[in-house]
Amino acid sequence: MALATASNWLFNFLISFFSTFITNKIDYLHGLVFAGCCFALFFVVFFFMMETKDRSxxxxxxxxxxxxxxxxxxxxxxxxxxxxxxxxxxxxxxxxxxxxxxxxxxxxxx
Structure with missing residues (x-):
């Protein structure tokens, strides 16, 4: 649990720290990087996550x-x-x- 919390804090810091540098270099394409990640994660969730709605x-x-x-x-x-x-x-x-x-x-x- 501690490892998960530490990596969460680390990656949140790295994203917030490097976002300004990335935005200065590629401008609005920075949003397309996140859009591409969300698009890829849609397929990961659809094919690999179980439906647990209304289940004990x-x-x-x-x-x-x-x-x-x-x-x-x-x-x-x-x-x-x-x-x-x-x-x-x-x-x-x-x-x-x-x-x-x-x-x-x-x-x-x-």
């Missing part, structure tokens, strides 16, 4: 454990994920493989 924290946790595709995450139904409306992740532990987890001593592939 438990449902979001299950979505990450089950590795739901972010593009299909808006249509994902938690009731279809398992018996009684969800997957029990209370006893889920990472196994030695990358795409498996064990629950109560049993290993299942996701």
């Amino acid at each position: 924290l438990e449902e979001i946790d299950i979505m990450y454990v089950l590795r739901i595709n972010p593009i299909n995450s808006a249509n994902w139904d938690s009731m279809a994920a398992g018996p009684e409306g969800g997957v029990n992740t209370d006893n889920a532990y990472p196994a030695t493989g990358d795409h498996t987890f064990s629950q109560s001593g049993q290993t299942e592939a996701i």
